[in-house]
Amino acid sequence: MDCCFSCLGEKKKKKKKKKKPQMVKPPLEKPQIPPAAEKAKPGGSSSSRQESLEPKEEMVLSNGAAQIFTFRELAAATNNFSADCLLGEGGFGRVYKGYLDSVSQVVAIKQLDRNGLQGNREFLVEVLMLSLLHHPNLVNLIGYCADGDQRLLVYEYMPLGSLEDHLHDPSPDKTRLDWNTRMTIAAGAAKGLEHLHDKTNPPVIYRDLKCSNILLGEGYHPKLSDFGLAKLGPVGDKTHVSTRVMGTYGYCAPEYAMTGQLTLKSDVYSYGVVLLEIITGRRAIDVTRAAGEQNLVAWARPLFKDRRKFPQMADPALKGQYPSRGLYQALAVAAMCVQEQPTMRPVIGDVVTALSYLASQTYDPEVHGIHRTSLLIAPSTPPRARNRGVDQRENR
Incomplete structure (x- = not known):
């Protein structure tokens, strides 16, 4: 079934008279x-x-x-x-x-x-x-x-450890992740991030999304962990929250690293880096590689421009056992998430739609074999129209 990404779906303390301490439970919708x-x-x-x-x-x-x-x-x-x-x-x-x-x-x-x-x-x-x-x-x-x-x-307790344990230098007793499992993990991680962004009021900016913070349960079910750096997101007419830069080098969005201005799109960038790691098997930062390949995003950006080079980005550990169409679609999502301009990145809800679709397309190497390359969507495909409305509000 052909599909394109555009179709996928601190307050000041007030002086108070001394009273007996009351046990007040903070509301669930606004932590x-x-x-x-x-x-x-x-x-x-x-x-x-x-x-x-x-x-x-x-x-x-x-x-x-x-x-x-x-x-x-x-x-x-x-x-x-x-x-x-x-x-x-x-x-x-x-x-x-x-x-x-x-x-x-x-x-x-x-x-x-x-x-x-x-x-x-x-x-x-x-x-x-x-x-x-x-x-x-x-x-x-x-x-x-x-x-x-x-x-x-x-x-x-998450019995399978972290995504990093399986993706980068796994121990001999761990089986390399196949394509289906990788897409299932990517979709689940996006759903966790979507809950923080869209289902809480005010929204929560995770700020520390990386492979080591994605834990795996039975059946490789992914869960986001370690919320010590999380921040409540902007509300009303505010477009961002200002905070000192924290997180992990290689995953921080460029605008956040330079200005300290944190938005929901900062998390989307981090997600794009994680998705690239899942697809390529490379680390976000790997100083053991050649100078031009140490930063994953910097290495990937030139390759995004030429679809003929997409197969070069697939993790060699997959041994060619992946759907060519699925590879292109996943790389297109990753490319949009790591756009330098935050307004060009999709909202996480659209990412969930795209990755849920990819996770539902079960790939069987014995049945499908190794497909010839065919491009269904390009990395330059713009986010859905819904994003433009969000971006306009952010730029007011």
């Missing part, structure tokens, strides 16, 4: 970040990151849906944070696999490094966001621990 959380800077001294939560912060957290665990419980669940239970490690700290008797469930426990990059603010944001946001393609936060200077987050 609020407490002022104390906005003040805490992850770049501050280690002592500021180790201090206990303020009473107001504790009150807000206690009203969320997440459970509260003691440090003793989580230590017992991980055999005192044994190296045998270690799942991974990053700038934020370490993640351990454990079993909690209180919920009768295998869990993943992230222990924030008290001297690391992630402080009270990111801890609070993540708890609040994941307590209020629920979707099949967003990781489920079970609870947290804030004992003294300890900060831990408890998530559902």
Whole structure:
């Protein structure tokens, strides 16, 4: 079936009289970040990151849906944070696999490094966001621990690890991702991002979309994780939110990296980079490659202009087992997402439509074989008309 992309479908504190503290649950449709959380800077001294939560912060957290665990419980669940239970490690700290008797469930426990990059603010944001946001393609936060200077987050356990684990230098026991699985993961990740952008009020800008933050469950079901850098998006006549540049090099949209002006289209750019990684098998930034190939987007842009070179962009690990038409369509979506001008990028809803279609087109190499190249859509195909209205509002 022929198809083209265009057819696919901080407020000032007010002085108040002293009253007894009331337990007020923030509304589900408009998650609020407490002022104390906005003040805490992850770049501050280690002592500021180790201090206990303020009473107001504790009150807000206690009203969320997440459970509260003691440090003793989580230590017992991980055999005192044994190296045998270690799942991974990053700038934020370490993640351990454990079993909690209180919920009768295998869990993943992230222990924030008290001297690391992630402080009270990111801890609070993540708890609040994941307590209020629920979707099949967003990781489920079970609870947290804030004992003294300890900060831990408890998530559902994702048995297949991250997309990065499978896509880049997988261990011998991991099977290389086939085309169908890649498109299913890409579509699921887009749906998670769509929920943040279109189904919440105000919208949520994820700000840290990358392969290592896409976790995989049974059947390679993808879920976005790590919401410590998430920001509430612009509302009303505002076109952006201004914030210091944070995220991961190689995934940041150019306009955000240069000006600090963050929009929903900043996430769309990051998604385009991830989609390129899924298609090509290359890293966003790979210093081991030749000078002109170290930045994935910079390497891909010239190739987007010549459809005859599209097959060169397919991951060699696929061994030619992919639908030529599907490859062109996926590359066209990626090309639009990584446009330098944010107004030229599609909204995430259109990306979901396109990727859902591609994920539904099951490819069987034994039946279809290796197709001859044929271009159904070009990378220069403009976003759907709906995008133009959105872009006009953004440029007012």
